Structures are given as structure tokens and as C-alpha cells.
Amino acid sequence: MSVDENKTETVKFDADRRSPKYGLKDLWIEFSQSTGLHAVDKVKPPSISPFSIRGLLWMLALCSSLAFLIYNLVGEIGNYYSYPTVTKVTPSIQSSIEFPAVTICNRCTLNNTRLGVYPEMEAYFFNVSFGRIQNISFSAPTSEVFQEPLSLEWWKNMSMEGSKMLYQCIFGGEIFDCMTRFRPVFTTEGLCHTFNYNASDIVKVRTAGEGANLIIIFKISQNDYTFRGNMAAGIKVSLHNPRLHPDASTTVVMAAPGFSTYVALQKTQYLYQPSPYTAFDDIKCVDTNSPEFVNPLKYYSPYTYKHCLIECVQMKAFNVCGCVGPVDPRDGLMCSLVKLDSCYRPFVGSVSKDGNFVRECRCASECLFDRYTAQVSSSSFPASIWVNNFLNTTRAHTKESMQDNFLELRVFYDQMMVTSITQQPQYTVASLFSNIGGQTGLCLGASILTIMEITELLVCIVLFLCDKCRGRKARNRINNW
Template identity: 25%
Template sequence: MKPHPGPQEARRPASDIRVFASSCTLHGLGHVFGPGGLTPRRGLWAAAVLLSLAAFLYQVAERVRYYGEFHHETALDERESHRLTFPAVTLCNINPLRRSRLTPNDLHWAGPALLGVEPAEHAAFLRALGQPPAPRGFMPSPTFDMARLYARAGHSLEDMLLDCRYRGWPCGPENFTAIFTRMGQCYTFNSGADGAELLTTPKGGMGNGLEIMLDVQQDEYLPVWRDMEETPFEVGIRVQIHSQEEPPTIEQQGFGAAPGYQTFVSCQQQQLSFLPPPWGDCSSASLDADFEPEPSGPLGAPSPSPGPHPPYSLMGCRLACETRYVARKCGCRMMHMPGGAPVCSPQQYKDCANPALDAMLRKDACTCPNPCASTRYAKELSMVRIPSRASARYLARKHNRSEAYIADNVLVLDIFFEALNYETVEQKKAYEVSELLGDIGGQMGLFVGASLLTILEILDYLCEVFRDRVLGYFWNRKHSQRHSSTNLASHPSLCCHQDFVGIPPHPLPCHTALDPASVSSGLHPDILDMPRLLVSLPSSPQIKF
């Protein structure tokens, strides 16, 4: 218990440090500024208080520095759900163009650039396709559209899809959306395009997902005329499983499914959550793929622009970045790229677009941050041979094909969730503001025995010091000036005895101590009387002040 202040201490102002130390809850302060002189005991207490305060401030600075580094930690968890949204499934035939749909006009425009067929070899190539040569007087079209070529000559899903079921219910080409990729025209199941409702599944395991039977149409594959950079030597389809917010990059992230096999794909959903700056580097801003004719800075993530855009995704950012790069280099875009730039011609594909895009991918010139929230799918694949000997004849009769054709062209793809659980990978702040305040409060209590109310006491004392020392100084100065002006107003004349004491008539202020009435009345006993003043003053006619 703190001792009660004595009568002498009670008269001290609140701004006195001893008064403050006697009532402050800061430990040790009362022993330093207590009554009495300087003693060894007081010196030891002062050293202990200073050392504790220095240790406290060091710990606070260390905690603030650690908080300023913005550390984060990653938490991995597995959660269960009663229903999961089925992913988007994009599939492409490895062969981009059907041989039966190519025309002499297509060869004229796209033969040298895409197929490696020179004009002198057009007749031989048409014979290899099983088509007659170009008629006499053939005149190519004045313009050529690459997107129309792949839409017309690419593999049609109506011809490839032999059977389709989702959770045991029949589906068809109407449940797929056509989309262009770098492999040509592809098809996406459950894309959610045009506001379509996304499919969900309440169960995991086989029979609760997508099961399709496809005909790869190997008879429609183009003959390999010359070894080109993108000449396909394999047969089958390429498949990518992705979220609806992410555009497919099937040429980079797709897996293959071969004819003559049934491929089982067991999926598990993973939800990723990243932190924005300064703890992380994620972004959620939508991007615009349209390019600027005059680039003003280094190539990076395209800047957001107003207007409706798809949600931000890492692949979407890279695709927009690639679009801007190719558009700046070549003045056009590839057919799978978004934006409003014109589609490149076959010659632009060969001379500029393909080399520029390949060089860009090798340099990894696009700097795209991770999305703040994304979904991806882990996959496990297994395969079995089809058809069996028992089913080959049945499938041949059902689809009006030979058994050899079924073995060489038909495949089955079965995609399903392994179980109705999903993984969450979440970045969290390793050091929150509440933890920082808790650490500071703990160090404060450990070293100086203070709390938040102690800080309020110190602030209150500083206010008292400011009021008494600063404001009091100006108030006393103003009061004394006002008192002096009041005395001048009550005694306007100069002192009356200047001639009597031998002082020349200088304009001296009239003080009551020099007033004969005041002296004679005894109001100022500590002022010399007039005879002594006459004796003590020199006989000089002037006194210099």
C-alpha cells in the first residue's frame, strides 16, 4: 500500500514528478522519486527501472520488427461435404484437322505454314488424302479465316461421341461447349458457359461422374508429310480437368487417353487460398487481354480494366499476357486467344505468332500472381484394355463398325470423385495484430509492471505538466502585464519627488514606494524613509540607471 502524502506533499501541484511517482502504478517509480535526498538505495532503484525499461523497449522493437516482416504460414486440412461441384472436363482430338474436310483452298493458304506442304506438292498431298486434284483454273479465296478452318475441318463431337452418361443419366453433345485451344477446336463438359447451371454430385466413386465412349476417328488423321514442330505422331485424345473459372491450357496440362483402353480418373478437389500483399502476392483483379499499340512498360500482368470480365485465374492471366505479347509482336492474335485483335493468318502463324509464343514460354516472360482463391483437382489414373473378346463383336454390331476398327479407335473415359471430401490449402497470417498487442502487454507487465491504464496515467500527467508549466507560464505573464497596466491607470503622474531628491525629471514609473503619502502612512515599512534616501543619494545632478 502506497503511503498517504503528507501536508507538505499535499500542497505540491499535480505536475510535480514526486506527486505523480507517489500515485503512479508504474513499478519502482515511487522508490526513485520519493521524498528525501539521493541515496544508494534510490540509485539502485533508478538503475533497475532504467534497465527494465530498456529491456521492455527492446522486446517491443523486436516484436514490431517481426510483425513488419509479414510472415505467413500454410495450413492443410481435409473437410467433408454432402455435395461437390463437378469439374469442367475439356477434351481435344490429337489430330487437329480431318483429311476429308480439307480443300484445295485450305492447302493454298494453310498448307505451307501448318502442314509443311509446298504448292508444288499440293496434287500429291491431295492424292494422299484420297481427293482429286484441284480443278483447272482454280482461284483461291481473297481472304482466309483460321478459326473457320478449324471449326469446319476439326473433329466434330457429334461424330466422335458414341455414348455419354453422367451419374447414370444420358448426356450428349448439347452438354458440351466448343472452345478453341492451341490444339484446335476442343469441347468442354460442364463449362457453365452462358449462365448454365453447374452439375453437382452427392456421391463419390465410379458411376457417380462422367462416363463417355469416344471414337478418335483414326481414319481421318492427316498423313505426316514432313516433320514439323507440332506434327503429332500419337493417336488418342487429350483431356484436362479444371475449374470453370480457369481457361483450359490442354496443350500444357492435359493428359492423354489412348484408344483400346478404358481410362479411370479418380479426382480430389483442392481449394487453395492465398493472402494478398503484404503477406503474400495473390491477386483477384480481372484482366483485359486487349493490347495497347504503344507499350509503356515491361511486359507483366495485364492491367485491370472496367467492364465485365471472367474471374481472375493464373491461367487466365497468362493467356491474357500471351495475347498482349503476340499482338504487340505480330499485330494479330492466335485463334485460341481472347481479345479484339484480328486472328493471325496461316503465314503469320508460321513466321511470327508461333515463334514469338514459344520464345515467350521459354523465357517465362509473364509475371502473374496467384489468385487469392482457386480450385484445382488432383488426379489418379488407371487403365484397362477394351474391348474384351466377349464384347468386341457386340460393339462392332452396335456401332456398325468392324472389330478391328473398334480396337483401334474406341476408348472409354470415366471421371469421378474418389470421395466427397476435399482438401483446403490456406495461407494464414503467422502474426496477427492481437498477438502483437498481447506480446507487448506481456512484456510491459513483466519488465515494468505496467498496463494500459498506466499509459493513461502517464498521458494524464503530461497534460498536467503542459497545463501548469506551459499554459501557466503564459497565463502568469498575461496577468502581470494586466496588473502593470492597472497600476499605470491608477497613478498616471510620474513620481512626485524627483526634484526633491536631486533626480532630474526622467520619465520613471510612479511606484507606490516613492509616494510620500505611502511612506508617511507606513504602508511600505521595508522601504527607506525620505531622510535616509537624501543622505544615501549622491550630490550628482544626475543618476544613471
């Protein structure tokens, strides 16, 4: 070895001997001198060396604050992932409001005069209304109408005629031909008529009040009634979204003959948060407005909880009875009168009230839907001063006959207001970070940049340990980077 090489080795040896050893203690001291964390600079030599009271107290304070911070952060994150919500109620005045569909069903939808072509029909319906269908004998030649599958055309021919029931119709102060805007539709009540249902141009109103919206004078024709399960006279009014089937209605009003019935509407819109949030206790709703949503129903559109339940019941009834009812949208063998009254209708009535069956259908509510609430009032119709004029225009024979068959219905918004009930997340990402920042700032005086300092310390510790495992000399990376 040359003299120069020997001198170089000697210089390197002396430099290594003079440089102090670098350990985790030095790393901690350098971190505590540069970090923004509170009290960390107090927990370092000579404060804790050997064991000073001051150092122990600061260490206890720091550990206690850290434990309190961890406890609060676990609670905050747990609350965030439990997806809590708050409800916001917002009434708003609007320039125009979509008018609901109004479905009107006579309390007896079948016309006894038309059923008169079948001599045994009246006795049949009388017995059916009391649940005595098994006591009826069907003799020729009319037995076929009881035992053979019927058609929708037969039901239409045997039902009350809409053009005779809907005597006068007014909307927005203008008289219109009732049958041009009322659509015949089969419901569980039979053949009914609906205004503003599945129209290409949904009707909207721009003024509120009893005389500004829909006014109908209806003739129920009690002389044409036949025996049915209900013994009432008058009409059943269902108010529902124009895009939904009338049987999906949740707002029902009864109107009696001889009275003017006022139905003051209020519209409420509900908006719930989709999964992972819960809309109703522990039940999640379906976001039908999502681009990924596909309607799982075969025969009803759009998807709603009511449509889903109706289809589920009808499919089960078809499997049990082997036929479809007049209201079913699916193709299949139409039920005969006997099959309808002995199997189909009893089955539908029983399973619709069965909570276990409803759960088996697994129908979820939609996240966005409308509801109508109605305040109903009535007065005598017509007033005495109008009796003679009304007798002449309606050709009713007597005042008693007029009061037994005619009624007035007024459906209107009481004010141009829509109430929105919106479910909102209680925690957002921004609020979560705000709460976490508040907790860390309160306990340790930390910020996002402080997290970077801690991350840097951890990285340096990992590199320090790697140097030790490889037999290398640990370097002061905090100050040398």
C-alpha cells in the same frame, strides 16, 4: 492605501512565504506514490538521496527493465508490420461438390478427309510438322487457302466432328446426348469439346466413385488423322474451373485408344491474404472478390493469372503478326495458314516460355482459386468378352480397328472431400496488444490504466513547464485536479 487593503496584502504575502515551492521533484514523488508501475516508488527520496546503494540498484533495475521492454516492443511492432502469415490446411466432407469442366481434344483436331479438297494440304502439314514451311511452294488454284485470312467457320468445317467422336456419354449413371452438354470451343489444340463449361447451371455431384460421375466412350478416328506437330494418337483431357477457358487449365491428362482411363479427382481450394500480405514469397495476390476490384482484362472474364497471361501473349502476337488465331476472343483479321504457322504460333510458343516477357505482362495471381489433382490409372478396353458385342454396336470392322480408335474415359471424385488451404495473418490487432500487454506486465507490471497514469504525468509536466515560462507559480495538479 487603506488599512484593510494593507492587511489583505500582508496576509497574501505571508501565505505565499509559508507555502513551499512546487517543482518537478515533487511531481515525481507524487506520481511514484500513486502509480501502479513496479519499483517506481523505490526511485524517490530518500532512497536516492544523496546516493544510496539501494536507490542506485533500484534505478538500475528499473532502467534495465525499461530498456528490455522497449527492445521487445520494437521487435513486436516490427513483426506486426512485416505481415507474417501462417497456413491452415482443412479437409472437409461435403454433401455436394462442383464438378470441374472437362475439355476433350483429339490429338489431331483436323480431319484429313475434309482437307482432301485441297490437294497440297497434306504435304503442307507434313512439312510444317517438321518446321520446313519455307520449302513449300503454293501454286494456283489452291494457293488462296494458304495465303488468305481464314474464318472460324473454315476451321470448324476442317476439324473432327464432335458428334462422331463422342460416341457415348454417361453422367451420374444416366446416358445423355453428348452434343447437348458438350460445348465446342477453340483452344491452342484446335477445336475441342467441353463438358460443364460456362453453363448457366454448373453441374454438382453428390456421390463419388468411378461409376457415379462422368463416363465417355470416345472414337478418335485415326484414319482421318493428318500430319501435325505431335505424333501421338488419343485424346488430351483438361480439367479446369467451369468458369475458366480451357487453355487456363493446370491439370492435363492423356488417354490412349484401346484403354479405359480412370481419372480420380481431388479438389483443393486456395485462399491467400491480399495486400499488404505476400501470397507467394514476395508476390502479392489480387482480391478479385473485393467490391473495389475492376477486371483489367479486355477479353477474358473472370480475372485469373492464366487469363491475364493468355491475353497478354495474344495481344503481343497480334501486334507482331498483324492477325489473330482461331482461339483469340478479340476481333481482328484472322491469320492465314502460312501466317499462323510462320509467325503466330512460333511467336506464342517462344514468348510463353520467356521469363522476361512473363514479367513484363505484370500478371498477378488471384487470391482465391481452385486446383484439381488427378490420379490416373488404366486398363485394357474392352475386355475380350465384350469384343464381339462392341464390334456390333460400334460397327468397327476388326478388333484391331476398334482398339486403335476407341477408348473409355472415366472422370470422378474419389471421395466427397474438399481440402482448403488458407493463409491467415499470424498477427492480429488483438494478438499484438496481447503480446505488448504481456511484455509490459512482465517488465514493469503495467496495464492500460498505467498508460493513462503515465499520460497524466506527461500532461502535468507540460503544464508545469508552461507555468514556469509564463512566470506563474507551478501548481500541484495531480492532487488538485
